[in-house]
Amino acid sequence: MPPEPNTVxxxxxxxxxxxxxxxxxxxxxxxxxxxxxxxxxxxxxVTIALLRVDGRKTWGNYVIGPVILVIGLATTTVGFQLL
Structure with missing residues (x-):
């Protein structure tokens, strides 16, 4: 069967x-x-620093540090797993 025209x-x-x-x-x-x-x-x-801040804490104070931590752990896992 010949290939269709204009195909690769x-x-x-x-x-x-x-x-x-x-x-x-x-x-x-x-x-x-x-x-x-x-x-x-x-x-x-960042997590430790934001938990030690005095005054009113917003949800960002509790979230941003662990998010950076998870991104770092994922990057480390990919780098060393594929090595």
Missing amino acids: TLAGVAHNNPHYDPGWSGFFLALLGIAGCLIAFTGVA
Whole structure:
């Protein structure tokens, strides 16, 4: 059966080469993991700092620190899991 006019046929080829050099990917994944650790540490510091603030506290004082912490933990997990 001939292909339809104005279509493109794509072919996927897998190469299982055990000597494949991943290049810089390991470095950048480790860098992503370290950056995630710094973001998570910042989330902990912001949480502690906002809980120690005197005066009226809004919902943002309770939410923003843990949100930064979760973003940092997710970034760390992705960086070190793919490494």
